[in-house]
Amino acid sequence: MKGWTGHILRIDLTTRTHKIETFGEEFAHKWVGGRGFALKVLWDELRPGIDPLGPENKLIIAVGPIAGVPAPNTGKTVVAAKSPLTGGFGDGNLGTRATEHLRKAGYDAIIFEGQSDKPIYIYIEDDKVQYFPAEDIWGKGTYDTHDYLYKIYGKGVGVLSIGQGGENLNRYAMIRSLEGRAGGRPGIGAVMGSKKLKAIVIKGSKPIPVADPEGMRKLGIEDLRKVGEINKQTGWSIQSTTGVLSWCNEVAALPVHNMRQTHHPDAWKIDGERLNNARIATYGCPNCTMRCGIAIRDHEGHESELDYENIGTLGSNLDIFELDQVGSLNYLCDDYGLDTISAGDTLAFYADAIEQGAIKGDFRFGDAEMAKKLLGMAARRQGEIGNLLADGTMRMSRAIGHGSEAYAMHVKGLEISAYNCKFCPGMALAFATCPLGGHHKDSWVITFEIKQTKRDSYGPEKAAKVIELQRIRGGLFEFIVACRFPWIELGWPLDHYPEYFNRVTGLNWSLDDFWKISDRIYALMKFFWVREFPDWDRTRDYPPMIWFDPSNADKDGPIAGQVLELDKFNQLLDHYYNQRGWDQRGIPTRKTAEALDLKDEMAEVEKYTKLE
């Protein structure tokens, strides 16, 4: 078997023992890698109902067959676990040197299970796994943690770490890698923290198994050059993703004031142009051809690397329009190891709840200094407020009550990324059907919706586009594991990816072969949720109710007087479910599951609910 190492490293943190397990072609061809591997392992090995922050949960680190191979933007790794934020399937990807090192160490995935009794970090070098006490770095932020480990092992190793957020089980804690790189929005860092695992250091020295190494090397290096050239010609990296802020502001989709508003006259103060002007450094992932991380000097003088989601959720959604202060909030999130999107949305919800009189407090929109203090409290779970904030928007709203659930901006417990969909039915559907919750990662349909459809349409074309993008973004790029940016931002044709895959594996697959795997993974992710919540119905796929509330309509601007309509949104969900072959509850039918070769999984899920 070429293209895969065929090895999974299983580490038991309770006993501090490990073993190397093997897998064969059937598993590799059915689940490919990354999200596919992680999902299948979690499905097979987790009992439903377990505490995501207990020893029974498992932390998966997984790469795909083209990960780490010299080719455009292949420096990513998937991290996954049962989410402590949502209770469902949780994963994320991040750029890291660990990608290449993991493969060179001889593994396609690591499974961490159990729970250490004391804080530790782990050093993996090929077949060697060592456990070290982490007292010197426990309690420290990710920047100090990385510096500490780099001093011991050198800067070339792969490091994945958590900050105070993960240590203190903040439910939206992430895993950090390089400067500003982080992954695992649904609290995967908290799972790592619950295992008292402060960091993972990986160094590999073996060759990555490639069927056609010389052909792949030539092709990959040439394509790295070509994509880099396109990036230069188009100027995409001048503002990277941060140009999106101005666009969202123009089309009334910007999150402002806990998403109660969709545009703001001061948005320009934190836009991509200002950010580019303030740039002091640029960062990217390994094998990157279009580095997207724009670093600026924050209010306290730290280097802070920003992208659009950061400035949208920690800036405009909090009514903070001072770029250096947004940089400070972003730096703190990175250092504490918190998801910037959930952190920003949670603070915005808190300010909103105070403004609505649902809870008493001193925090107001626009107060950057108080926001910084609250982030520290949330990361360390300090006091009643720190604990409340650390649990995320869904749990906060349930604790606060007084109708605040309606403006708690999450889907399935995961806070919504920086797109205000009070009148974007297609993008609202993308959030609603994202297998993680309110994440933009799987299907960013908003540009298609605005450009190529009628904005007020709830027609099947929007459902079809959401599914198409989920197959590509949430499927293909998450299981072969590569960054989607060359494709979507620079127009790098998708056909290149089966070409890389085939050179690496020696197979002869086409894009059509990948789509069935994408659909299989989406069906199993839904089964994972249903097994955890057997009373599943379509209301779990609804976006926040405030997007349907006419009193929340904009008073001026492009969408004045307009909000989503629930009956029409249900029709849109019907289109989506029908096109996917799912029933009216949003669960794959028996026929669909059989067609996707999920017979065993179907039998398992039928222990909890009857399939149609």
Add this chain to the structure above:
Amino acid sequence: MIKITVKLIGPLINLAGFSEKTLEFPAETTVEEVLAALPIDPQRPKIVTRNGQAVAPGEKLKDGDRLAISPIYSGG
């Protein structure tokens, strides 16, 4: 003559040399005529909105319209 505010987004700013500018055009100027007046490759994929709404290339503009021109993005 009509006044049109042109808002450019992302790297298009660097191509045109401005971020936002109010320009004068003859009455009944169309969207594609405004685009043609800018130093932006016509083949480049982009999203154009008029007063925040999608607009067809042949649509005639009115005095005071705001035209936002953006490259295609996929999110941060």
